[in-house]
Amino acid sequence: MKIEILGTGCAKCKALEEAAKQAVAKSGKFAQIEKVEDIMKIMEYGVVSTPGLVIDGKVVSTGKLLSVDEIVDLIKAN
Amino acid sequence: MFDWWENIVDKLVYETWGMSSESALGSAIHFFIYDTIKIWFLLLTIIFAVSFLRTWVNTEYVRAHLQGKSALYGHVGASLFGIITPFCSCSAIPLFLGFIQARIPVGVTFSYLISAPMNNEIAIAMLFGLFGWKVTAIYIVFGLMVAIIGGYLIGKMNVEKEILLEVKPTDTALEAELVRLTFKDRAKEAWRYTSDIFRKIYLYVLLGVGVGAWIHGYIPTDLIARYTGESNPFAVIIAVIMGIPMYSNAAGVMPLIEVLTSKGMLLGTALSFMMAVTALSLPEALILKKILSLKLIGIFFTIVGSGIIVIGYLFNAIL
Numbered sequence: 001m002k003i004e005i006l007g008t009g010c011a012k013c014k015a016l017e018e019a020a021k022q023a024v025a026k027s028g029k030f031a032q033i034e035k036v037e038d039i040m041k042i043m044e045y046g047v048v049s050t051p052g053l054v055i056d057g058k059v060v061s062t063g064k065l066l067s068v069d070e071i072v073d074l075i076k077a078n
Numbered sequence: 079m080f081d082w083w084e085n086i087v088d089k090l091v092y093e094t095w096g097m098s099s100e101s102a103l104g105s106a107i108h109f110f111i112y113d114t115i116k117i118w119f120l121l122l123t124i125i126f127a128v129s130f131l132r133t134w135v136n137t138e139y140v141r142a143h144l145q146g147k148s149a150l151y152g153h154v155g156a157s158l159f160g161i162i163t164p165f166c167s168c169s170a171i172p173l174f175l176g177f178i179q180a181r182i183p184v185g186v187t188f189s190y191l192i193s194a195p196m197n198n199e200i201a202i203a204m205l206f207g208l209f210g211w212k213v214t215a216i217y218i219v220f221g222l223m224v225a226i227i228g229g230y231l232i233g234k235m236n237v238e239k240e241i242l243l244e245v246k247p248t249d250t251a252l253e254a255e256l257v258r259l260t261f262k263d264r265a266k267e268a269w270r271y272t273s274d275i276f277r278k279i280y281l282y283v284l285l286g287v288g289v290g291a292w293i294h295g296y297i298p299t300d301l302i303a304r305y306t307g308e309s310n311p312f313a314v315i316i317a318v319i320m321g322i323p324m325y326s327n328a329a330g331v332m333p334l335i336e337v338l339t340s341k342g343m344l345l346g347t348a349l350s351f352m353m354a355v356t357a358l359s360l361p362e363a364l365i366l367k368k369i370l371s372l373k374l375i376g377i378f379f380t381i382v383g384s385g386i387i388v389i390g391y392l393f394n395a396i397l
Contacts (some may be wrong), residue, residue: 010168039171043245046252048176049137049169063136063164064267 001031001075006042006052012065013051020053023071031075080116087112106295113287113333117207118280121329124203125275128162130268134256137163137173140190142254145180149233152186157225160193161218167195167325167362171369178245180252185233192382193225196357200279201328205352208336213345216393221353224385231381240374282330290337303342313347314390318383321354325362328355346393353386 003020007013017035024031036042036054045054049063053071055078066074087108091097097104140159144152170191177187197218205214259267293302306313324331332352339348363375370378 008168008171010166012166012168039175039243042172043175043179046138046176048141048173049164050172062138063169067270
């Protein structure tokens with residue numbers, strides 16, 4: 001599983017990355033986490049409000065700082 | 079609406095604590111307790127209501143909705159959507175480029191970029207709490223006009239070449255989908271957002287009302303009227319310039335403006351100041367500088383600034 005955090009370096013983006021790391025640990029699944037800061041790549045995902053969360057190439061959340069539990073739910077659902 | 083609350087504070091300050099309503103200290107303390115609690119309450123309710131409505135629409139939806147629409151619909155629609163979508167200046171770049179990518183005209187993008195921060199939930203809640211619904215409505219209606227006309231004018235100036243980053247426009251039609259969530263999840267999300275914002279600003283409100291209460295009790299009215307009232311023809315322009323660096327402190331600044339208004343500052347000047355605080359933000363300009371030329375940012379600030387100044391003088395002349 002690959003989880004990408006889309007964001008150009010705002011405070012919320014960093015917080016989301018941190019939450020995603022904790023969520024992966026909590027879910028017990030193996031996942032690779034990557035921070036995407038390149039604006040052109042963010043555009044390719046069609047995201048216009050950061051931070052965005054992408055799981056295996058699918059955009060699952062935009063413009064929100066999700067809680068650890070919410071990310072765990074998303075990891076399990078995808 | 080808050081008469082009952084005023085009665086309670088009246089009893090507490092003037093009867094239980096035995097202060098005189100004529101004394102500066104008594105009226106300052108009364109003002110402080112009454113205003114702080116009232117504004118906190120309104121902030122919580124209004125931010126909750128706005129963020130609840132927002133759980134249906136996100137910026138991606140707005141972009142898809144505005145794609146391929148006529149210029150008139152674009153400017154008006156973008157400005158209206160600016161009211162109900164959240165805006166963070168940290169998102170300004172993906173937003174701007176994303177709109178261009180969807181072939182939404184630069185002018186329409188600016189309409190949104192002017193309206194969204196101006197009609198932010200904190201400003202609306204503070205205005206409603208301090209000035210009542212009439213001034214809030216005037217602020218929103220004239221704010222929308224600045225966004226619609228300002229965006230239109232910027233679009234007419236052929237500024238496409240002033241965008242420093244090349245974006246490849248997509249030809250695929252984007253799908254506009256409302257966010258699907260259960261009612262409970264919407265309420266939960268709205269509450270989390272509300273408490274986040276409240277925690278960030280409640281101290282500023284306290285501070286702003288505190289200083290306001292002090293002015294209310296101790297600074298003579300003629301002094302304020304002399305500098306901010308009719309006798310100062312440049313008051314509106316000075317107010318707009320002073321408003322530019324204050325974006326993050328809207329919650330703390332607005333209580334001061336209310337007190338100044340009650341002591342002789344003209345309402346048009348107050349409106350201009352508050353619009354400048356929200357619509358012209360220095361941090362946003364610095365972020366946009368990464369993708370827009372200085373010239374375009376200059377045009378943006380000049381047009382919005384002039385619009386706000388015109389509104390201020392117009393109101394001072396009419397009211």
